[in-house]
Amino acid sequence: MRILAIETSCDDTCVAILENSGKKGADFKILSNIVSSQVKIHAKYGGVYPTLAVREHERNLPIVLKKALKGAGILKNPKPDAIAVTIGPGLDPCLWTGINFAKKLAQEWNIPLIPVNHIEGHILANFLEKIRPKFQITNDHRHSGIPSGRDKIQSFPAVCLIASGGHTQIILMEKIGKYKIIGETRDDAAGECFDKSARIIGLPYPGGPAIAAEATKISNFKFQISQPKADLGQRLTSLWLEPRAGNFGINLPRPMIYQKNYDFSFSGLKTAVLYEWQKRNTPPRRGPASGREKYIQALCFEIQQAIIDTLIHKTLKAVKDFRTKTIILGGGVTANKELRRKLKAQSAKRKVKVFVPAKNFSMDNASMIAVAGFFNQKKATKNYKKIRSNPNLQI
Structure with missing residues (x-):
């Protein structure tokens, strides 16, 4: 299965292509992982301006997509099996930019869309540690696999600390796909x-x-x-x-x-x-x-x-x-x-x-969205109208 993932929840325009095979588990290979940062644009304002971010997403998405397809070596035959896209939480205008772009591609290729929670993507980014370029994740949620060369997670539940510019949460993870927020910031992240x-x-x-x-x-x-x-x-x-x-x-x-x-x-x-x-x-x-x-x-x-x-x-x-x-x-x-x-x-x-994820996977990226998409295949749909932004989406 080949998944193309799109992440535009804030000020990074991200596209990644992930491929997997296997029966009991999944042998993953990241074909490409492209991130276009807007830090320099927003730096003079001391923070992210949503209108500027949307403008840059609209300009960068076709460029980043082409780079991702070229980097994956599939520019001439780009059709994936599904598209995973972040639907929240995040900045609403930015989320919609990525969602609408994903819908157009899905309609053109006649493939399903998989809605992904950005926070779950950050959690599953840990399975992308030190990719060179393959890693493995099993479908056994009780003892989920860790990237090649790493020990396996010993047991669930696990305590997840999510800390970023917009979110600070402590999440109790019973297994992949089952989470409970037990603590979060009451004001600033x-x-x-x-x-x-x-x-x-x-x-x-x-x-x-x-x-x-x-x-x-x-x-x-x-x-x-x-x-x-x-x-x-x-x-x-x-x-x-x-x-x-x-x-x-x-x-x-x-x-x-x-x-x-x-x-x-x-x-x-x-x-x-x-x-x-x-x-x-x-x-x-x-x-x-x-x-x-x-x-x-x-x-x-x-x-x-x-x-x-x-x-x-x-x-x-x-x-x-x-x-x-x-x-x-x-x-x-x-x-x-x-x-x-x-x-x-x-x-x-x-x-x-x-x-802990590798540094490049701690930041916003689309590879984590692709992995989350893999574990959320049951949510895949061709009813594209159902896919909507939810800036306050809870895990």
């Missing part, structure tokens, strides 16, 4: 907090990579982090830096971290960043070693740690409460190296396995 904090400081969009890059620079400074009295359930550490240009004591909140639920709230953290930035009388810029730059690096470190601490604490709380031995990550924020490092370290102490 983690990625949104990164973006807005970066804008306050004057860093470029997207904010996550920009803040992470600044945070890594403090490794050359003299700093001290106090040790927590106990595990993550106790009072969390705050950062006290002693860089050469001055002393910075930065202590940002970890909102809702002590509450007994699995929900998040990052709007308060964003506000705390704003107040910290406004109150600090930093010295003027004096080249690369200026006190101002060191302060920015220290602040970025603490912003990153505040977000990471909250994500990890809530995820591990869910693991403990539901007695699971598997954590699955998905979404652009989970590409953060420090998040992955700390979560793996904390999970190893609890003998819990953590599965």
